[in-house]
Amino acid sequence: MAERLLEISDLGVAFESAERSVVALDGVSLSLDRGEILAVVGESGAGKTTLGAAAIGLLAPGAQITRGKIRFDGEDLVTAYDARLEAVRGAALSMIAQNPRAALNPVRRVGEGIVDVLRAHRDLGRAEAQVAARALLKRAGFPDPVPIERAYPHELSGGMCQRAMIAMAVACEPALLIADEPTAALDTASERAVMDLLADLVRERRMGLLLVTHDLGLAAHYADRIAVMRVGRIVEEGPAVSTLARPRDPYTRALVTATPRAGVRIDDLAGVPLPSRREQGPAIASPILSVSRLSKRFGQAVAVDEVGFVLARGESVGVVGESGSGKSTLARLVSRLIDPDAGRIMFEDADIGAMAAARFHAVPERRRIQLVFQDATGSLNPRATAFDAIADPLRRLQGLRGEALAARVRELALQVQLAPELLDRRAHRLSGGQRTRVGIARALASRPDLLVLDEPTTGLDVSVQASILTLLERLKRELGLSCLFISHDLAVVRMMCDRILVMREGRIVEEGDTECLFRAPREAYTQRLVAAMPEFGTERPDWG
Amino acid sequence: MRAAANRLTRGTGDRRRPDALTALSGAGVIALVAVAVLAPWIAPYDPLASDAANALAPPSAAHWAGTDQVGRDVFSRLIAATRLDLAIALSAVVASLALGSVLGAVCGYRGGLLDRIVGRGVDVLLAFPLFILAIALAAALGGGAVTIVVATAVVNLPFYVRLTRAEVNARAGAGWVEAARLAGNGPGRVVFGVLLPNVMPVLAVQASLNLGWAILNAAGLSFLGVGVEPPTPEWGIMVAEGARYLTAGKWWLVAFPGLALTLAVLAFNLLGDGLRDRLDPRGHRG
Incomplete structure (x- = not known):
């Protein structure tokens, strides 16, 4: 058993459609050892999820591997046959999804789901599998696993579902776990329980964990190493704590600066001086x-x-x-x-x-x-454009019309730093940040x-x-x-x-x-x- | 390499398929409307002028669809009937769309007592077989084109009320509706200025599907003798009158109006189906 579990070299993935081809991964190389947690961080569109999916051979429809190698435990996954991949998946590789409720079968009891997985991959009788499933749930932090076993996913909280999902994912003792934003749908208390469980299991069973996340705090706390991605490339890689403490790459530095955390004031986040506060008489x-x-x-x-x-x-x-x-x-x-x-x-x-x-x-x-x-x-x-959205309260609450209205909308757009040419667009053609700016402009109107x-x-x-x-x-x-x-x-x-x-x-x-x-x-x-x-x-x- | 890489991905399906059928049905609808609008100019003969010497003549170069029992040109009568049938169907659908969407939208947004009263009223209407209800209404109101419009509109009303109510109700709690309230829009503006325009595409599909049904309904009522009266050219009446001569081998009296009816209903239904597919978000590509 080699220490090196996953080795990705010069991986390129593109999304092909009839009209165009979009590069999602552009020469990504990384490696993961047994018992190690590697966090892949970055903002939306960086290719984190594509990387995680490629590593487990589950790319979305339309995605093509254009170059590079994915070696799992010495075996090349890119050229492996489907049947071999099917066997590897679930037994040796396992995935924890962002939304556990959607990933669990809603009409199967949680215990049955785990038994299914166990019996599909290991030569176990039903009774044996049930005992094993119970032990797994216990390990996943349910001291009394019997009611959980009998529950349907909708009867459990998000955090409980995610822990049940982890129990299912580790059922066949996989060597490699991929967790894609495993706590995105959870609140802080459940987030910690889920991540502590994952980290403990990784150490205990000498698995490798590829943790895909946008949360630098999570990565810093749980990962051994961190890889920072930006538009399909890894811009910086290194030990988690020291990389975030002393980022060398300007993008990593910008990410660290932009993350709100203890001891950071809003003026630090801005990078430019903010107007001083009004004196309160x-x-x-x-x-x-x-x-x-x-x-x-x-x-x-x-x-x-x-x-x-x-x-x-x-x-x-x-x-x-x-x-x-x-x-x-x-x-x-x-x-x-x-x-x-x-x-x-x-x-x-x-x-x-x-x-x-x-x-x-x-x-x-x-x-x-x-x-x-x-x-x-x-x-x-x-159906409304950004202009309509901002103009609505001006018409109704301030009675503005015509040129006065248009001038005030432009003034508000300027105030929230929304480019005036975006005012003619409808919501679906605006980015998340732009939509938020429209919402703020409307509220301030x-x-x-x-x-x-x-x-x-x-x-x-x-x-x-x-x-x-x-x-x-x-x-x-x-x-x-x-x-x-x-x-x-x-x-x-x-x-x-x-x-x-x-x-x-x-x-x-x-x-x-x-x-x-x-x-x-x-x-x-x-x-x-x-x-x-x-x-x-x-x-x-x-x-x- | 490329082929091998393909195995890592699942199938890549292009969901957009050429929509020739919708285009064809759209063209059919446009043709029908054109015939209806231009009827007096394109009909070769006066649809009411009889020519006893030339009665029950089979289709020929002079009379493309033959002549009827009093020698009127069937083709000209078909064209004149297109205008009447489309006008009846369109008026009925517009009437039930207008009343149904307003009623449904108010009920869907406000709920409460009005919603319950309207909802039960709709249930009562739907408890009758629709065509029987239409016959009863038409018979009670006495014949004529306006009667058919009213009967068809009333029978269709429940569908528009229910559809609009459901669509509006599903959106009533949306963020953009609350945003409109924050912007100072009263309930009237929220319902008719904000919610209803967002529901309109769904209603348009329903209306298009409904037009075909309304044409059939109008023809059916006239066929049974509770609608438009002879000698007015109308597809249903033409079928009813022609049926008497069918056993005598005069097939053209029934076949051509029947064909016109079939094509019109088919065109509106296929267009509605096509529009629905296009509006269905699951059919959309990003």
């Missing part, structure tokens, strides 16, 4: 928003439970918490898209919580409270005083996220906006906000000034969230 200390005992339930589920907080004029308050903690519901309540069941929302002197959401469009406060949506793509009317931001940078590459965050900070300072910033990403909130509210199961469990809260979190829940923040770039962090 005593006259503007009166709150712009005060929420008290706000509750909202959906059927039986309590989404927001007696929440209260105050937002001072010109202040930025962050709301953090894991998925399902009620953050987004709070954002929609405050921006008056849905009605609360109980409680008050005071905007200056107006009791806006008492005004029906269905009629809020006609209230003067509508102009003054705006929201930036989480999903920039889904929040743009597929009516010159609001309170801006609610619901995870505005989710799904964006770090470099795009950095530019959007910088833009938001600049606008906030220039326009003196008050912001309610919803995010699951503590590093982002830390840079953007003066104060933090920590939400869990619909309640605010902790509240405090940003720096105090991050330095000395009181609640165990907050401590866990803070501990899960990525920290790299200096030395090996202690994630305790």
